[in-house]
Amino acid sequence: MLLDVPSEKGFGQLTRHARETRDEPTALVSLVDHDRQFPKATY
Structure with missing residues (x-):
């Protein structure tokens, strides 16, 4: 499932592009999704 992958x-x-x-x-x-949040990247 896409949400559970690292x-x-x-x-x-x-995120780098958005920040810059x-x-x-x-x-x-x-x-x-309806009851969880999955952080994928921080820059």
Whole structure:
């Protein structure tokens, strides 16, 4: 299942891009289903 897998390179690239283009100190990607949240990447 996609939600239960560890962090992946693509999610890291997405967070880095979001942080740099928005000039923010931190960015993260989390996937959420009906009762859980799955952190995938933080940059």
